[in-house]
Amino acid sequence: MDEATNQDLNKPTFKKWSIGWINQKLYHRRRGLLITVLSFLLVVLLFAERVVIFVNAGESAVLFKRFQDGTQLNKVYGEGFHLIFPWNIMTVYNVRIQHELKQFEVLSANGLKIKVDASIRYRPIKENLPDLHQQVGPDYADRIVYPEVEAVVRQIFGQYLPEDIYSSQKFIIQNTVQNAIFEVSERFVDLDELLITRITLPDMIVDAIEEKLEKEQVALGYQFRLDSERLEAERKRIEAGGIRDFQSIVSSGLTENYLRFKGIEATLKLSESPNAKIVVIGGGKDGLPIILDGTTNTPDIVN
Structure with a gap:
């Protein structure tokens, strides 16, 4: 101590x-x-x-x-x-553009199954991020983007028959994209782009449509040939009428004196030719000249 x-x-x-x-x-x-x-x-x-x-980088947060x-x-x-x-x-939220490939199975107007492949690009609207977080949450893509796109695809494609979808894909795709962009934008998300990459119809429908189109093309080919033959017949009929009218006009003007005059005119032209020939005046039928060309023994009579 x-x-x-x-x-x-x-x-x-x-x-x-x-x-x-x-x-x-x-x-x-x-x-x-x-x-x-x-x-x-x-x-x-x-x-x-x-x-x-x-x-x-490329992220934003909500507290x-x-x-x-x-x-x-x-x-x-x-x-x-x-x-x-x-x-x-x-x-923390990713506010960059995100991309996802999805396939939706929808029904046409007559109840047939159609597969639609889509490419979806989206991102949350930064200014509306707190509202998105409060009302939806971080899994907004599964709860808003994909369901809304699928709903629009089902609604649009359900209005058409398979053969109409086959022949009017461009119009249907454009209508689908516009409706999907509007619906998703109402949920605080910007749908940057929606591409319908493939539409798969049932095999029997595709075969039936292709067979129908092939028969339509054959029928159009026959119709074209019929129209061509009809036009050709009409052309020949018009041509024959023209020839008939020509012969009628020419026949009425071919008198004996006219033919004799044309014979004399032809004789004068032949006599001016440098080839050797013999012309016998008044030796032919109806007083027309006889022309010998000097190479044959058969006389040519100018009529």
């Missing part, structure tokens, strides 16, 4: 709140301080993911305050580093 008292008496005394006094207090309480620091670090490690939030107003509808947190209380929740 005396030794302990002597040790306390031998300890140096420091003025309160001096550096020596603080060091002395820390030394005596070092075990408690070590436990406190380790406990603090453990708490930080456990709640780091809930306190320190990183929002990467939910548990003990205040709930979802913060008037603010969207951008890219960067954010500190929040561990009891609050910050949800």
Whole structure:
């Protein structure tokens, strides 16, 4: 007891709140301080993911305050580093354009199954992100985008028969895209593009349509040939009438004196030819000349 008292008496005394006094207090309480620091670090490690939030490029976040107003509808947190209380929740959303391939099985107007392959590009509207988070949630694509697109596809394709879909794909696809974009935009999501990549009809329908189209083409070919023959017959009829009229006109003007005059005119032209020939005037029938070309013994009579 005396030794302990002597040790306390031998300890140096420091003025309160001096550096020596603080060091002395820390030394005596070092075990408690070590436990406190380790406990603090453990708490930080456990709640780091809930306190320190990183929002990467192409992302935005929405904050939910548990003990205040709930979802913060008037603010969207951008890219960067954010500190929040561990009891609050910050949800990060990808606001880039996202792409998904989907296949929908729909019914035509007569109840036949049709498969429609679609390429969907979408992204959440950044300004409406708090409303989207509050009313729908992070799984908005499965709860809004795909169901709305499928509903529009079913509605549009259900109005047509398979053969109409086969022949009017462009109009149907355009109508589907316009309706889908409108419906999805009403749900805080921007449908950037909807492409109908393939429409698969039942095999028996495709075969029947192709057979029908083939027969229609054959019928059109026959009709074309009939029209061509009809036009050709009409052409020949007109040509025959023209020849008949020509012969009638010519026959009425071919008198004996006219023919004799044309014979004399032809004789004059032949006599001017440089080829050797003999012309006998008045030796032919009806007094027309006889022309001998000098190469044969058979006379040519100009009529």
